[in-house]
Amino acid sequence: MAAWRAVTGVGVLLTLLSSAQVYADERDLYLFAQWAGDHETRTFRQMLVDARLYGIVPIHQLLRSASDWRQCSAQPFAVAPVAQWPAVRSTLQLLKTLTDRGVLPRYEVVSAYRNPALNRCAGGAVDSAHTRAFAVDVLLPSWADPNPLCQFWQTQGKAWNMGLGRYPSGRIHIDTAGFRTWGGDFSAGSSFCALPGAGRPQSK
Template sequence: MLTDDERDAVLFTRWRSGREAEVEAFEAFLVYEKVARVAPTYQLLRSASMWKECRAEPFQLPPPELWPEVRDVLSLLQELHTRGVLPEFEVVSAYRPAGLNRCAGGAARSSHLRFAVDIAPLDAATADRLCRFWREEGAAWNMGVSRYPTGRIHIDRNGYRTWGASHGRGSSYCLR
C-alpha cells in the first residue's frame, strides 16, 4: 500500500504528458546505469510532500547535470535492497528545486537540492538494519541517514553523517 496515494502512477501519467522526451531521457539514463528497477519512476520524481501548499508540481525532474547524483543514491538503495537491509520501501520525496525546498522548510543546503530520497517509515527491525549498515559501511558509501519526526527516513550520498529531530547528530536514531 502506498503511503502517498495521491502522487501515484495515474497522477504521474498526467504530469508526464508534455514532458515525455525529458522523462524518457531520464529513464534511459537509469537503464544505462543499471538502476532503473530500484524504484518506480513516479516515486523517484516525487517532489516535496508539501507541493500543494507551496503551489509546486507534484513531481520534479532533476536537471541532467544532477543525474549522476541520482545514480549514486539509487546504487546505494539497490545495494540496501539486494542485501535485505531495505526489503521494501517507497520513495515519498526526492529532488527539490531551491524555491520548493525553501517553501517546504528544507535546510538551505539540503541534499534534496542535488538528489536525496525520503522513504516511507520503516518498522523497527528494518530501521535497526539500516543503522547497522550505516555504522559499518556508511563511511565507504559517503552515506547520510536521518529519521524525521514523521518517521520518514532520509538517505543521501553527500557525506557520512547522521542527524535526528533536533537537526543534530545527538538526536540521531542510529546513535542510540
C-alpha cells in the same frame, strides 16, 4: 476474443497498479501519467536504463518532489537537471545495495529531487542534499525494523558517503552527500543511529 483480450488487459493493468500502489502518498501512477504527458522524462529514463538502475525505485516515486508541493504551488514531480544525474545514480546504487542485502526489503520514496524554490517553501535546509539530487526521503512499513539500516550506516556508511536521518514524522532520509546522521532536532545526538561522541547539527 477481442473483448476477452480487452478485459484481460484491463485486469493486468489493474493488477500492476495495485501491486505498485503507494501506502502513504497520493502521487500515484495515475497522477504521474497525467504529469508526464506534459513533461519530458524519456532521457532521464534512458539514463537509468543505461546505468542498469531503472526500476530500483518506481519512476513515479523517484520523481516525486516535496510532499508540500500543493501548499507551495509547485509540481508534484520533478526531473533533476542533467548535471545532477550522477548524484541520482550514486544514491540509487546505495538503495540497490540496501535492497539486495535485505537492509531495506520494502520502502516507499516520498520525496527526492526538489528545486531550490520548492525546497525553501517546504522548509528544507539551504544546502539540502535534495536540491542536489543526492537524497531520498523514505517511509518504511510499520513492521520494518530500522536497526539493520543503522548497522549498515555504522559499518559501511563512510565508504558510501552516506547520510542517514530520521524525522519525528517517521520519514527516513538517505543520501550520498556526506557521512553524517541526525534525528528530530537535526543533531547527531538525537539520531536513532548516533556514533559515540556525536552531537553536531547536520544539514538534511
